[in-house]
Amino acid sequence: MDRYAVIGYPARHSLSPRIHAAFAQAAGIELAYEAIDVAPAVFAERVKRLHDEGFLGLNVTLPHKQAAVALAEALSDRARQAGAVNTLIRTVEGWRADNTDGAGLLRDLQDNLRVSPAHKRTVILGAGGAARGILGPLLAAGPARTVVSNRSLKSPALLAGDFAELGTVEPLTHPELEGSQFDLVINATSAGHQGQAPEVPGSIFAPGALAYDLNYGPAARPFLGWAVRAGAALACDGLGMLVEQAAESFFLWRGQRPETAALRRALRAH
Numbered sequence: 001m002d003r004y005a006v007i008g009y010p011a012r013h014s015l016s017p018r019i020h021a022a023f024a025q026a027a028g029i030e031l032a033y034e035a036i037d038v039a040p041a042v043f044a045e046r047v048k049r050l051h052d053e054g055f056l057g058l059n060v061t062l063p064h065k066q067a068a069v070a071l072a073e074a075l076s077d078r079a080r081q082a083g084a085v086n087t088l089i090r091t092v093e094g095w096r097a098d099n100t101d102g103a104g105l106l107r108d109l110q111d112n113l114r115v116s117p118a119h120k121r122t123v124i125l126g127a128g129g130a131a132r133g134i135l136g137p138l139l140a141a142g143p144a145r146t147v148v149s150n151r152s153l154k155s156p157a158l159l160a161g162d163f164a165e166l167g168t169v170e171p172l173t174h175p176e177l178e179g180s181q182f183d184l185v186i187n188a189t190s191a192g193h194q195g196q197a198p199e200v201p202g203s204i205f206a207p208g209a210l211a212y213d214l215n216y217g218p219a220a221r222p223f224l225g226w227a228v229r230a231g232a233a234l235a236c237d238g239l240g241m242l243v244e245q246a247a248e249s250f251f252l253w254r255g256q257r258p259e260t261a262a263l264r265r266a267l268r269a270h
């Protein structure tokens with residue numbers, strides 16, 4: 001049987017096995033997809049062993065997304081830009097690495113929510129790995145303005161420099177957002193995991209603005225609840241992005257693009 005896995009620490013809570021099982025079933029393909037806990041200390045060795053054991057593809061989740069960059073035989077442009085990898089594709093020599101997070105976000109925005117970032121004033125809150133993962137595809141969509149905002153200026157300024165060849169990214173602190181309005185406000189901070197929303201001026205939402213949290217489930221609630229109270233017209237968590245980035249990985253492995261609508265509905269209902 002064709003074997004795939006998601007590796008993380010922990011990986012047990014991942015929805016990926018369920019998502020890929022649903023994709024495979026819908027496509028009439030038999031495959032095995034498991035969740036494997038891999039501690040950081042043994043990450044490189046374990047990834048090599050999974051290749052030796054014949055795995056055809058791996059998803060990489062926290063905390064290994066950055067570490068996976070170093071052990072790839074080949075790296076896609078989007079993985080290099082993001083400095084992070086979420087998908088490994090088997091080659092004869094080793095693993096080819098890619099990052100489907102940004103593509104997953106764009107597909108959820110454009111195809112599912114019918115909100116294209118093109119010509120939109122866009123702000124990303126947070127300047128860590130999650131922000132880096134989405135910035136390349138977002139800039140490629142041609143927003144009118146792209147701001148990356150963090151509690152302090154250092155990491156968004158670094159990020160703006162790293163992505164300069166792809167487009168103009170304005171670094172601002174959260175208080176410096178006062179006076180600006182945005183059509184698309186993306187939460188890429190990890191504040192929700194501590195039950196918090198980033199402290200951002202409530203005036204940033206332009207009429208009709210979409211608030212989008214890259215997190216899903218309880219971790220998205222603080223930001224989305226705050227956004228609705230502050231005036232966002234639409235608030236959406238990252239469950240659609242999760243399914244879409246998985247669909248993009250499935251496509252890289254199997255050359256077949258899965259249908260996502262039914263699964264998104266089922267996960268949402270769950």
Ligand code: ATR
Nearest residue numbers: 126127128129130131150151152189190191196198
């Ligand atoms: P990830 O890979 O998920 O992006 P990360 O690299 O640790 O994780 O980055 C987390 C981001 O969330 C950072 O931008 C962080 O801001 P700081 O650089 O100021 O730490 C941001 N963040 C975390 N907790 C936050 C909070 N309570 N309010 C606002 N921003 C927060």
